Amino acid sequence: MTAAAALAPSPPATGGPDPRPGSFGAFVARCAAAGQLVVQPRMGFADPERMRDGLRRTKAAAATAAGTLTIDSYTRVGDRAAARAALAEGAPLNGYPIAAHPAARTRALLAGVADAGFPVQVRHGSARPEAIIRALTAAGLDATEGGPVSYCLPYDRTPLAESVAHWARGCELLATLAPAPRTAHLETFGGCMLGQLAPPGLLVALSLLEGLFFVRHGIRSVSLSYAQQTHPGQDAEALRALRRLAEEFLPAGVDRHLVLYTYMGVYPRTAHGATRLLEDSARLAVRAGAERLIVKTAAEAHRIPTVQENVRALETAAAAAARTTPEQADGGDSEVYQEARRFVEAVLDLGDDLGRALRTAFARGLLDVPYCLHPDNAGRSRSFLDPGGRLRWSDTGAMPVAPYATSSRRTPLTADGLLGALLTTSSRYDSDPPAPEGADMEHTPPPLGTHLASPTLRSAMLVQQEALYAVREFLRGQGFTELLPPLVGPVTDPGGRGAKALDVDYYGQPYKLMTSAILYKQASLRGFPKLFYIAPNVRVEPPETAGTGRHLVEFHQIDVELAGASREDAQAVAAGLLTHVVEHVWSAVPEVLRELGREEMDFAELLSGGKFDSCTHAEAVARLAGHGHTQSPDAEIDWAGEKVLSLAADRPFFIDDYPKGSRGFYDREDPERPGVLRNFDLIAHGGYGELASGSEREADYAALVTRMRESGENPAKYAWYLELAREGIASSAGFGMGLQRLVRFLTGLDALWQVSAYPKLPGVIAP
Amino acid sequence: MRRRSLDILLAGTASDSHTWNLVYLQLFLEERGHRVGNLGPCVPDPLLVRECAARRPQLLVLASVNGHGYRDGLGAVRALRRAGHTLPVVIGGKLGTAGEADPAQRALLLEAGCDRVFDDGDTHALGAYLDTLAAVETRAAA
Numbered sequence: 001m002t003a004a005a006a007l008a009p010s011p012p013a014t015g016g017p018d019p020r021p022g023s024f025g026a027f028v029a030r031c032a033a034a035g036q037l038v039v040q041p042r043m044g045f046a047d048p049e050r051m052r053d054g055l056r057r058t059k060a061a062a063a064t065a066a067g068t069l070t071i072d073s074y075t076r077v078g079d080r081a082a083a084r085a086a087l088a089e090g091a092p093l094n095g096y097p098i099a100a101h102p103a104a105r106t107r108a109l110l111a112g113v114a115d116a117g118f119p120v121q122v123r124h125g126s127a128r129p130e131a132i133i134r135a136l137t138a139a140g141l142d143a144t145e146g147g148p149v150s151y152c153l154p155y156d157r158t159p160l161a162e163s164v165a166h167w168a169r170g171c172e173l174l175a176t177l178a179p180a181p182r183t184a185h186l187e188t189f190g191g192c193m194l195g196q197l198a199p200p201g202l203l204v205a206l207s208l209l210e211g212l213f214f215v216r217h218g219i220r221s222v223s224l225s226y227a228q229q230t231h232p233g234q235d236a237e238a239l240r241a242l243r244r245l246a247e248e249f250l251p252a253g254v255d256r257h258l259v260l261y262t263y264m265g266v267y268p269r270t271a272h273g274a275t276r277l278l279e280d281s282a283r284l285a286v287r288a289g290a291e292r293l294i295v296k297t298a299a300e301a302h303r304i305p306t307v308q309e310n311v312r313a314l315e316t317a318a319a320a321a322a323r324t325t326p327e328q329a330d331g332g333d334s335e336v337y338q339e340a341r342r343f344v345e346a347v348l349d350l351g352d353d354l355g356r357a358l359r360t361a362f363a364r365g366l367l368d369v370p371y372c373l374h375p376d377n378a379g380r381s382r383s384f385l386d387p388g389g390r391l392r393w394s395d396t397g398a399m400p401v402a403p404y405a406t407s408s409r410r411t412p413l414t415a416d417g418l419l420g421a422l423l424t425t426s427s428r429y430d431s432d433p434p435a436p437e438g439a440d441m442e443h444t445p446p447p448l449g450t451h452l453a454s455p456t457l458r459s460a461m462l463v464q465q466e467a468l469y470a471v472r473e474f475l476r477g478q479g480f481t482e483l484l485p486p487l488v489g490p491v492t493d494p495g496g497r498g499a500k501a502l503d504v505d506y507y508g509q510p511y512k513l514m515t516s517a518i519l520y521k522q523a524s525l526r527g528f529p530k531l532f533y534i535a536p537n538v539r540v541e542p543p544e545t546a547g548t549g550r551h552l553v554e555f556h557q558i559d560v561e562l563a564g565a566s567r568e569d570a571q572a573v574a575a576g577l578l579t580h581v582v583e584h585v586w587s588a589v590p591e592v593l594r595e596l597g598r599e600e601m602d603f604a605e606l607l608s609g610g611k612f613d614s615c616t617h618a619e620a621v622a623r624l625a626g627h628g629h630t631q632s633p634d635a636e637i638d639w640a641g642e643k644v645l646s647l648a649a650d651r652p653f654f655i656d657d658y659p660k661g662s663r664g665f666y667d668r669e670d671p672e673r674p675g676v677l678r679n680f681d682l683i684a685h686g687g688y689g690e691l692a693s694g695s696e697r698e699a700d701y702a703a704l705v706t707r708m709r710e711s712g713e714n715p716a717k718y719a720w721y722l723e724l725a726r727e728g729i730a731s732s733a734g735f736g737m738g739l740q741r742l743v744r745f746l747t748g749l750d751a752l753w754q755v756s757a758y759p760k761l762p763g764v765i766a767p
Numbered sequence: 768m769r770r771r772s773l774d775i776l777l778a779g780t781a782s783d784s785h786t787w788n789l790v791y792l793q794l795f796l797e798e799r800g801h802r803v804g805n806l807g808p809c810v811p812d813p814l815l816v817r818e819c820a821a822r823r824p825q826l827l828v829l830a831s832v833n834g835h836g837y838r839d840g841l842g843a844v845r846a847l848r849r850a851g852h853t854l855p856v857v858i859g860g861k862l863g864t865a866g867e868a869d870p871a872q873r874a875l876l877l878e879a880g881c882d883r884v885f886d887d888g889d890t891h892a893l894g895a896y897l898d899t900l901a902a903v904e905t906r907a908a909a
């Protein structure tokens with residue numbers, strides 16, 4: 001498949017008809033069709049400003065994300081007076097009090113943030129949801145979460161019968177207040193319940209039954225939830241069982257998808273434990289085919305997370321998801337499926353009124369949530385973790401399923417025993433040593449000594465050394481001469497994205513360390529019409545790029561320039577170079593690559609020969625819009641967008657024609673199309689993003705001065721370069737390819753620091 | 768020194784729906800020989816006051832982990848004291864949203880008539896407090 005074909009919008013992969021384009025369900029369906037897991041935070045703050053900032057930063061995260069308004073506990077229990085009073089006191093709340101703020105305030109906080117490419121869902125936990133539904137629809141939203149059982153038993157002391165009645169009204173209210181062309185969307189919470197120690201069969205059944213309840217009360221777009229439990233195999237069975245049951249029991253005309261919750265029980269306390277559990281959930285979601293994931297942050301065990309912590313969790317989950325491939329498997333007659341089906345049938349057998357059937361099922365103990373204190377729950381069921389780590393029944397009370405272990409003499413539950421069971425997962429993740437690098441994505445490198453001794457770094461350096469060999473072999477073969485570039489100069493290329501050059505004191509003058517050496521390359525054409533550098537570069541990237549895995553302060557660049565060349569000539573060299581390097585590393589160090597988890601198959605399309613595809617910047621922006629990602633038409637493609645495009649492709653491709661203003665003055669403007677630059681980026685496939693940036697260069701003195709002025713640069717600073725330009729600089733085209741980005745692509749490692757012997761992360765003071 | 772078993776009433780605070788801590792605390796208290804009435808989560812102030820009047824417990828344990836504990840606890844203690852209940856009242860869990868104890872908020876609770884604030888969620892400290900309380904009760908009863 002070509003990159004262009006891969007990027008074309010395709011029909012939704014999930015069941016049911018295409019819901020309205022602007023809706024929550026449609027967004028998830030579009031992302032699923034593009035192979036993108038939607039990630040979403042559990043974020044909520046009392047202050048509208050902070051809430052808005054949180055949504056904006058969710059939207060800007062390097063992830064395919066949806067937004068969340070998590071509602072505070074006062075609003076959940078219907079105590080609007082307390083919510084208002086707490087706001088007035090300035091007391092910190094555990095969520096956004098949507099019903100205490102006027103609708104106009106919520107609308108204002110959403111304005112310009114929520115849109116078709118970034119839908120926002122309201123998550124609460126109220127057995128009486130009407131006020132919240134009125135508030136969210138008044139604010140222009142139409143997606144929320146709930147359930148007659150799951151927003152009652154774990155959350156409230158409201159009798160189940162009342163919750164069922166409230167939720168029947170709530171569904172109808174939502175469908176009515178978000179009329180066509182809007183599409184009301186409702187997610188079940190039944191796949192979570194108390195968060196821990198409920199065997200998956202029961203959770204799957206409750207999630208399905210609540211979805212069916214929503215549909216019977218007029219909702220046409222639903223998501224069915226399931227919360228990660230204790231065993232990845234059992235969890236995958238549960239998600240597949242849920243999908244199969246949805247096909248069997250939900251009417252065909254209903255839009256639906258599956259949503260996984262990252263572990264909802266007692267969470268690991270350490271950062272590494274928290275991160276690894278999150279990553280495992282992202283992998284589970286992709287493997288078993290959930291379309292959306294609600295993440296947990298590293299602050300979960302401690303306090304309400306900050307915006308930054310939420311964004312980090314989203315990006316970590318997205319990165320783990322991007323490295324995982326879906327597994328083909330049928331819904332199977334797994335143990336979870338069979339158990340869930342037995343629950344579902346037992347409830348549906350109780351009559352056509354599903355609300356009444358659910359109440360009866362709980363009253364008779366046919367459904368019985370272990371350890372649930374709610375008076376309408378029988379409280380006779382108990383569960384345990386089997387030696388293999390699966391969650392199973394020890395007591396089933398009156399439920400229509402059999403206990404797994406019929407231990408004759410059950411040891412009575414003790415406080416320590418309960419705590420032990422609740423803490424099993426968190427203890428496991430907290431106590432395991434952090435995963436060796438490469439096996440898992442960690443955001444920051446270990447201490448330098450440990451890093452330098454790691455086998456992963458050693459493998460990466462073996463690949464790098466072969467890549468460098470191949471670069472030189474290829475370019476020399478094409479008649480290029482290698483020069484050693486300058487390190488310090490009066491000016492260097494102006495950086496984008498808030499990156500700065502590093503100033504040094506040079507005999508009392510402020511000089512710069514090179515951030516790339518385009519101006520010097522142009523100057524050198526006089527004696528060397530085909531030249532290249534392999535040069536260290538220093539770029540003081542802003543600290544917020546530390547967690548992207550894509551930015552280093554110190555890096556190396558393969559810089560190529562050829563006189564008299566066009567953009568297409570430069571692209572041919574870049575494509576040839578990349579192809580040669582890939583061929584070489586696979587013949588020189590195949591076993592090293594395989595050990596790192598790479599497969600030759602990953603490069604099959606690249607090595608199949610033929611020109612790389614290209615699209616224009618404008619086309620890329622349009623395609624991103626098709627994927628539900630908003631990208632400014634006047635700027636560089638942002639990382640998240642670049643990643644979307646990269647993931648959608650199966651071989652590298654070029655993006656041409658960036659708008660003027662998004663790049664430096666040295667990229668030549670197209671004489672026929674003012675405002676459009678004769679430049680390009682080379683994007684790797686598989687989510688690795690940009691590998692190289694290049695262009696035809698501006699060489700005309702007058703044009704250079706004008707362009708400098710336009711971009712706010714002071715021409716006086718560039719005196720030596722302009723002097724040469726006045727004398728005449730050859731026309732040329734060239735590119736810079738980041739060496740660490742290249743090696744990361746070759747090795748399939750997650751973060752640039754893993755392929756750098758001496759990693760310097762943005763904002764991190766390190767040796 | 769003989770220890771007497773106490774009648775303890777256990778309750779989640781008005782806005783807090785978490786129950787695992789209540790299940791745990793009930794077992795914890797029972798294992799120390801006390802009788803526990805568990806009111807469950809989200810107990811509004813009027814219900815709490817009514818239950819204290821009806822059951823006449825010797826200790827009220829309020830538990831909160833949802834981040835509204837300081838505020839809800841203050842409301843509960845004030846309501847109880849206003850209604851003339853003099854029984855010992857303690858509160859514990861994760862009382863704020865910041866992940867650390869807030870001395871000013873804790874002082875407000877104590878001032879309002881709360882006997883102990885375990886805002887670090889320390890159940891050992893609760894155990895030690897129970898021991899002193901049970902011992903005092905023995906003496907008082909002697």
Ligand code: B12
Binds near residue numbers: 155783857861865887
């Ligand atoms: C399971 C869980 C849920 C389940 C609860 C189901 C249920 N019915 O219990 C569900 C998913 C429904 C849920 C919902 C919510 N949750 Co919750 N939940 C958790 C979670 C993951 C585990 C809690 C747990 O079960 N612990 C096991 C028990 C045994 O331990 P514990 O509660 O921590 O209590 C220990 C100590 O604190 C102490 N302790 C507790 N009470 C008392 C009382 C006394 C007197 C003493 C001495 C000690 C003590 O003893 C216990 C044993 O050591 C925690 C995060 C975590 N810890 O990983 C969040 C957490 C408690 N939840 C939180 C929040 C905010 C909510 C929500 C408000 C949703 C939201 N806005 O995010 C809603 C609650 C709505 C409401 N009306 O209150 C926050 C609280 C934030 C804070 N305090 O700063 C936490 C910390 C998550 C987070 N970081 O955001 N939650």
